[in-house]
Amino acid sequence: MHLDDGNGFDLTEQGTRKGLAVYVVRSPSEVPGIARLGPDALEVEREQFAAILRSRSGQLKGALTDQTLISGIGNAYSDEILHAARLSPFKGADKLKDDELVRLFDAMRATLTDALDRQRGQKAATMKGEKRSGLMVHARTGLPCPVCGDTVREVSFADTSLQYCPTCQTGGKPLADRRMSKLLR
Numbered sequence: 724m725h726l727d728d729g730n731g732f733d734l735t736e737q738g739t740r741k742g743l744a745v746y747v748v749r750s751p752s753e754v755p756g757i758a759r760l761g762p763d764a765l766e767v768e769r770e771q772f773a774a775i776l777r778s779r780s781g782q783l784k785g786a787l788t789d790q791t792l793i794s795g796i797g798n799a800y801s802d803e804i805l806h807a808a809r810l811s812p813f814k815g816a817d818k819l820k821d822d823e824l825v826r827l828f829d830a831m832r833a834t835l836t837d838a839l840d841r842q843r844g845q846k847a848a849t850m851k852g853e854k855r856s857g858l859m860v861h862a863r864t865g866l867p868c869p870v871c872g873d874t875v876r877e878v879s880f881a882d883t884s885l886q887y888c889p890t891c892q893t894g895g896k897p898l899a900d901r902r903m904s905k906l907l908r
């Protein structure tokens with residue numbers, strides 16, 4: 724997207740379902756989607772983070788990617804954050820113990836800070852490759868986990884999927900996968 728005054732921006736959309744909206748407004752808060760956003764992931768304090776997750780019943784994966792709770796974490800980095808925190812994506816967000824909350828908070832900050840450092844100054848064309856090079860589990864189904872060597876597994880949904888390491892995150896147990904159970908039925 725290039726504007727007449729020389730400004731502009733690049734866009735990437737990597738989901739299987741493509742969606743994009745561009746707004747021209749005087750203040751970002753005039754955009755309906757932005758007005759609903761939760762606090763930025765890198766600006767959330769630890770106590771606030773704990774309170775946000777405890778307010779939410781449902782699975783961690785969904786809580787981390789819910790932009791109205793905390794904004795800025797997408798499908799890829801939620802997989803990476805959960806792996807770094809050694810937590811199952813299906814664990815209840817409101818069921819975390821204090822030490823698990825601390826691990827998750829620290830993993831979120833470390834993962835996002837590292838990702839920002841990698842992407843700073845990158846153009847959209849090279850960003851995908853740069854992003855991919857730092858990933859441990861996301862988009863790595865069937866490959867060895869860099870931490871423990873177990874095989875990275877996947878759970879698929881209608882239009883997205885998540886990846887995780889059973890040894891690091893789920894006590895070695897594979898999570899139920901809709902697509903797999905359909906095959907087995």
Ligand SMILES: [Zn+2]
Nearest residue numbers: 868871888891
């Ligand atoms: Zn592992």
